[in-house]
Amino acid sequence: xxxxxxxxxxxxxxxxxxxxxxxxxxxxxxxxxxxxxxxxxxxxxxxxxxxxxxxxxxxxxxxxxxxxxxxxxxxxxxxxxxxxxxxxxxxxxxxxxxxxxxxxxxxxxxxxxxxxxxxxxxxxxxxxxxxxxxxxxxxxxxxxxxxxxxxxxxxxxxxxxxxxxxxxxxxx
Amino acid sequence: xxxxxxxxxxxxxxxxxxxxxxxxxxxxxxxxxxxxxxxxxxxxxxxxxxxxxxxxxxxxxxxxxxxxxxxxxxxxxxxxxxxxxxxxxxxxxxxxxxxxxxxxxxxxxxxxxxxxxxxxxxxxxxxxxxxxxxxxxxxxxxxxxxxxxxxxxxxxxxxxxxxxxxxxxxxxxxxxxxxxxxxxxxxxxxxxxxxxxxxxxxxxxxxxx
Numbered sequence: 285x286x287x288x289x290x291x292x293x294x295x296x297x298x299x300x301x302x303x304x305x306x307x308x309x310x311x312x313x314x315x316x317x318x319x320x321x322x323x324x325x326x327x328x329x330x331x332x333x334x335x336x337x338x339x340x341x342x343x344x345x346x347x348x349x350x351x352x353x354x355x356x357x358x359x360x361x362x363x364x365x366x367x368x369x370x371x372x373x374x375x376x377x378x379x380x381x382x383x384x385x386x387x388x389x390x391x392x393x394x395x396x397x398x399x400x401x402x403x404x405x406x407x408x409x410x411x412x413x414x415x416x417x418x419x420x421x422x423x424x425x426x427x428x429x430x431x432x433x434x435x436x437x438x439x440x441x442x443x444x445x446x447x448x449x450x451x452x453x454x455x456x
Numbered sequence: 457x458x459x460x461x462x463x464x465x466x467x468x469x470x471x472x473x474x475x476x477x478x479x480x481x482x483x484x485x486x487x488x489x490x491x492x493x494x495x496x497x498x499x500x501x502x503x504x505x506x507x508x509x510x511x512x513x514x515x516x517x518x519x520x521x522x523x524x525x526x527x528x529x530x531x532x533x534x535x536x537x538x539x540x541x542x543x544x545x546x547x548x549x550x551x552x553x554x555x556x557x558x559x560x561x562x563x564x565x566x567x568x569x570x571x572x573x574x575x576x577x578x579x580x581x582x583x584x585x586x587x588x589x590x591x592x593x594x595x596x597x598x599x600x601x602x603x604x605x606x607x608x609x610x611x612x613x614x615x616x617x618x619x620x621x622x623x624x625x626x627x628x629x630x631x632x633x634x635x636x637x638x639x640x641x642x643x644x645x646x647x648x649x650x651x652x653x654x655x656x657x658x659x660x661x662x663x664x665x
Contacts, residue, residue: 383496383526
């Protein structure tokens with residue numbers, strides 16, 4: 285899985301600028317954890333096969349200063365990895381966004397769908413350094429999204445951890 | 457422009473606004489959020505007119521409500537949030553929209569506080585009260601009692617009265633501290649503590665709570 289695929293894939297709901305921002309955040313988080321292109325990412329949930337993450341974007345001083353807020357970088361870095369993973373491992377092809385209190389909601393959809401019709405909500409969470417926190421975070425997210433069961437809305441929960449790269453991608 | 461194009465334009469502007477916030481340009485960000493709101497509202501209006509599908513309409517209107525809030529267009533945000541609640545939404549999204557309505561009322565309460573005259577303090581009661589949309593008698597009374605006690609202490613200090621370790625404040629201080637209670641919206645609880653005769657008795661304490 286190459287991080288820059290998010291730029292090439294021409295995702296309808298994500299402009300080139302946003303895709304580039306997401307891509308940079310993923311590279312920043314992985315580089316700050318001293319990982320190099322080709323690092324293995326453990327996967328749990330819908331697919332247990334590990335993924336190899338590759339990137340060509342250079343981690344520069346300028347990039348480091350631009351993304352100095354680690355919390356923000358982790359959040360958007362996790363969004364980047366989650367979108368790529370969703371595009372690789374689910375039947376969905378389109379990502380749309382909608383506004384929520386703190387940023388954006390991400391939606392996975394099919395090519396022929398109109399906007400959010402039949403869309404699945406992608407709930408993303410990022411952890412910069414805390415392998416042990418992953419399970420608890422997944423449970424917390426499942427509990428939150430669980431409230432929407434009665435509407436038949438599909439939801440995926442994705443928790444990305446950067447220190448020992450892993451993704452827990454669970455279908456609710 | 458098609459619905460999707462309008463919606464995508466709104467999201468791009470919101471992205472730009474988020475970027476401006478990170479750069480510290482709050483005024484510019486506010487303008488961009490307002491522009492994004494116009495596009496999102498337009499996308500919703502067309503979707504509703506064409507009866508696209510109710511869920512998409514609900515997501516668009518919810519999104520518009522949050523953009524209007526970010527742009528500090530509270531009346532618009534309230535309108536959109538209420539419209540969103542009239543649609544079929546998943547429960548967790550309903551909770552999000554209700555919290556947004558709560559935030560709108562809270563923000564308005566704080567704005568009003570700035571317009572209060574000097575001898576009034578408006579206290580917004582947050583926490584359990586906010587989430588349950590109802591307040592038990594004790595929830596309000598206990599907090600108001602604490603506040604009036606502190607106010608009486610402050611008034612005594614400003615009047616250079618001797619420090620009181622226990623017992624009631626003196627009659628003249630007690631007289632100037634009275635409160636009346638107002639609930640401004642169904643989801644926002646506020647209490648106004650009015651310090652009557654404050655100018656005559658001593659200088660008014662800071663209008664902060």
